[in-house]
Amino acid sequence: MGSGLMGSGIAEVCARAGLDVLVAEVSPDATEAARGRIASSLGRGVRSGKLSTEDRDAALERLRFTTDLADFADRNLVVEAVAENEQVKTEVFAAVDQVVTDRDAIFASNTSSIPIMKLGMATSRPEQVIGVHFFNPVPVLKLVELVPSLLTGEQTKARAEAFVTDVLHKEVIRSQDRAGFVVNALLIPYLLSSIRMLESGFASAEDIDNGMVLGCAHPMGPLRLTDLIGLDTTKAIAESMYEEFKEPLYSPPPLLLRMVDAGLLGKKSGRGFHNYAS
Numbered sequence: 001m002g003s004g005l006m007g008s009g010i011a012e013v014c015a016r017a018g019l020d021v022l023v024a025e026v027s028p029d030a031t032e033a034a035r036g037r038i039a040s041s042l043g044r045g046v047r048s049g050k051l052s053t054e055d056r057d058a059a060l061e062r063l064r065f066t067t068d069l070a071d072f073a074d075r076n077l078v079v080e081a082v083a084e085n086e087q088v089k090t091e092v093f094a095a096v097d098q099v100v101t102d103r104d105a106i107f108a109s110n111t112s113s114i115p116i117m118k119l120g121m122a123t124s125r126p127e128q129v130i131g132v133h134f135f136n137p138v139p140v141l142k143l144v145e146l147v148p149s150l151l152t153g154e155q156t157k158a159r160a161e162a163f164v165t166d167v168l169h170k171e172v173i174r175s176q177d178r179a180g181f182v183v184n185a186l187l188i189p190y191l192l193s194s195i196r197m198l199e200s201g202f203a204s205a206e207d208i209d210n211g212m213v214l215g216c217a218h219p220m221g222p223l224r225l226t227d228l229i230g231l232d233t234t235k236a237i238a239e240s241m242y243e244e245f246k247e248p249l250y251s252p253p254p255l256l257l258r259m260v261d262a263g264l265l266g267k268k269s270g271r272g273f274h275n276y277a278s
């Protein structure tokens with residue numbers, strides 16, 4: 001459900017793993033954009049020699065797209081990756097609950113920060129609901145955080161873990177159901193600190209990023225990473241973490257808020273802390 005940046009990557013790795021994948025989007029235009037993103041990422045795999053053209057074609061054949069939620073009736077695993085917005089997500093979980101007929105089906109959320117219990121309680125089967133949090137870019141990064149809520153069943157935990165490790169061949173870490181889980185609890189204050197550093201005139205965006213790439217061997221600096229994640233998504237994650245803990249380090253700085261107001265969302269919009277216009 002939802003095939004933006006993350007949903008497209010999740011659909012791609014599932015199709016490459018041999019699964020029959022149905023991708024839901026809100027409109028035909030969004031569907032076309034998702035199809036294009038997945039095809040281009042598979043093309044990249046072929047160019048780098050990691051994927052044969054036969055495997056690429058087979059993966060594309062396993063992917064179907066729909067804008068009609070009723071098509072989800074026969075699914076036994078639903079992965080939600082719609083925007084980081086509690087209201088939108090709870091509506092999606094409530095709707096999926098009405099449609100999916102298999103009472104053993106697992107409902108997973110790729111949320112970065114919204115407590116899983118809130119999503120579980122939107123359904124009639126919270127024991128089937130679990131956080132399965134992938135990392136961006138999904139075809140490249142090996143980690144998945146597994147986040148059961150207080151009501152998630154033991155079988156759901158075991159089946160979700162087997163899906164991640166045995167089917168997708170990714171690595172899991174486990175987290176309690178706290179906004180931000182393990183990785184974002186550490187990463188988001190770092191990204192927000194880099195924005196505050198830029199905002200205060202302490203250093204330029206280039207120097208902040210080069211500092212962490214050349215001085216700490218990070219693959220990309222914090223401002224470029226925020227551009228990759230999306231400034232809107234970073235703001236939404238910070239807000240839900242701040243709502244949970246009231247910790248000032250999680251509070252989104254004004255520069256981030258203004259850039260989101262201005263539509264400067266990072267790589268996906270062509271401009272964020274850096275420019276991506278070709």
Ligand SMILES: CC(=O)CC(=O)SCCNC(=O)CCNC(=O)[C@H](O)C(C)(C)COP(=O)(O)OP(=O)(O)OC[C@H]1O[C@@H](n2cnc3c(N)ncnc32)[C@H](O)[C@@H]1OP(=O)(O)O
Pocket residue numbers: 041044045048050111112134135136137139140141184187219220225229
């Ligand atoms: C917000 C949340 O809730 C959680 C999160 O996800 S936080 C974000 C976590 N992500 C990160 O921290 C990303 C950090 N950055 C990186 O890992 C790397 O910079 C990067 C993988 C994005 C790009 O790596 P790079 O070395 O600069 O670029 P590049 O050489 O183009 O790519 C390296 C490899 O990854 C592949 N790749 C890069 N981006 C890709 C994509 N979007 N899809 C598929 N493959 C991709 C490339 O094909 C390349 O593969 P080969 O070596 O086989 O050719």
Ligand SMILES: NC(=O)C1=CN([C@@H]2O[C@H](COP(=O)(O)OP(=O)(O)OC[C@H]3O[C@@H](n4cnc5c(N)ncnc54)[C@H](OP(=O)(O)O)[C@@H]3O)[C@@H](O)[C@H]2O)C=CC1
Pocket residue numbers: 001002003004005006007024025026027030081082083084085088092110111112113133134135136228229230233237
């Ligand atoms: N960006 C990142 O680096 C990471 C993000 N995440 C999490 O993944 C989730 C998705 O993030 P991301 O992919 O970046 O966001 P995007 O904005 O790229 O994608 C969200 C997608 O969901 C679609 N959508 C919205 N409402 C619905 C709906 N009711 N039914 C179906 N589709 C819907 C949107 O369509 P439209 O645009 O047309 O509204 C959009 O295509 C969030 O929870 C985020 O926190 C997790 C790890 C990393």
